[in-house]
Amino acid sequence: MALIHCDFFSEVLDISTAMYVILPQPTQGQIGLKGRSFGTKHPVLYLLHGLSDDHTIWLRRTSIERYVAPLGLAVVMPAVNRSFYTDMERGYRYWTFISQELPEIARSFFPLSGEREENFVAGLSMGGYGAFKLALRHPEKFAAAASLSGALDIVSRVRDEARQPEFENIFGDPQKLIGSDNDLFHLAQKVAKSTGPKPLLYQCCGTEDFLYPDNIRFRDFFRRLPLALTYEEEPGTHEWGYWDRKIQRVLEWLPLRKDSQPVTGHP
Template sequence: MALIQCDFYSETLGISTSMTVILPQTTYSQIGMHSRASDQKHKTLLLLHGLSDDHTIWLRRTSIERYVAELGIAVVMPSAQRSFYTDMEQGLNFWSFISEELPAIARSFFPLSDRREDNFVAGLSMGGYGAFKLALNQPDRYQAAASLSGSLDISSVHKLFSDDFKKSFGSMEQAENSSSDLFKLARDVAALGDKAPLLYQCCGTEDFLYEDNIKFRDYARELNLPLTYEEESGTHEWGYWDKQIKRVLEWLPLDLNR
């Protein structure tokens, strides 16, 4: 695998920012690893961080590099501060950056596919919210999305993280039934039928966000969205997420023969 740290200027944000990228590499002699790569543009997983973290966290706390080696997919991990992946009311335009500028920049740097069937997004906590927000807002760009212990209900975000909510969303009146409301987006996407993105959702039963996850799961099921839901004993911690991101990679609709 090739591991690349990219520092670049974002026109959307008006600042220099960073992303970490894992690129496939065919190797046969790495101890304990077998890696593969395609001669075509790479399938790509956009992997989002949580509220307190940055673009380096998935590499520091999980074995994501080892897990993707045999799959031959690229992983793009950007920084989004504490933005909840929004064009912030008091801050920078991270939604426009993540949803529009970042994919274009990453594809200009690296041989990444822009085909819907080759693009996936996942994240934990705030990043789980961001992953579903991207896929439900842009179902024509992402085939699948995964949320690990996601902050999926903005009304709970308003209660639990009031300062961050205000900076990111403004007020509940602004956020509710908007393109930042996953329940509203789920209703919209349900009308697409089999064109809706595949969704994977998991949460530990002792996680403080468990009830929010149950609420979204039940709503998605009512709408007949293509949701795979899994739960087990666990809290909001990296041991659980390290195990579950491996499960996400097993779930992704990857055609490894391509």
């Protein structure tokens, strides 16, 4: 695998920002690791961070590079600060950045596939919310999305009085959040009623996680819709041991194409 720390300028944010990118490399002689690639344009997973983290966190807390090496899967890990992947009421346009500008920039820099069936998104906590929002607002762009301990019931989250000023800076008037394009429950209903493509969703949460009730509400609501959801739970809290295990499960679950012949390296 190739690991690239990419600093670049965002026209949408009007600031310099950063992302880590993992690119497939076919290798045989690398000790303890065999990489593969399936062609010139790589399938890609956009891997999103949580509220208190940044673009470095998945590499620092998990073995994501090792996990994706045999899959021929590229991984893009962007930085979005504490934005909830939203065009903030008082702040930066992180939704426009993550949903439009970032994929275009990443594909201009690196050989990443633009095909829907080879584009996926996953994230933890705030990033789980962002992953589902990307897939549900742009089902024509993403074949699958995964939420690990996601903050999926954002309407309930904004009622937290301790964080209300911050949430108002992000979302504005909390009353206007219900039924908006930042409300995952509303987005799920829209996708269910549409005649367009439907993304596959994977959701997991530890039963001792403080976001577990939010996840149960979303699961129960989603199961009433004609959409595909894989839901898993097990004992666990909001911590990296759990997410390191579950990202491996996500990679097993992803609908990666199996019809291509891998390119293999030489010792």
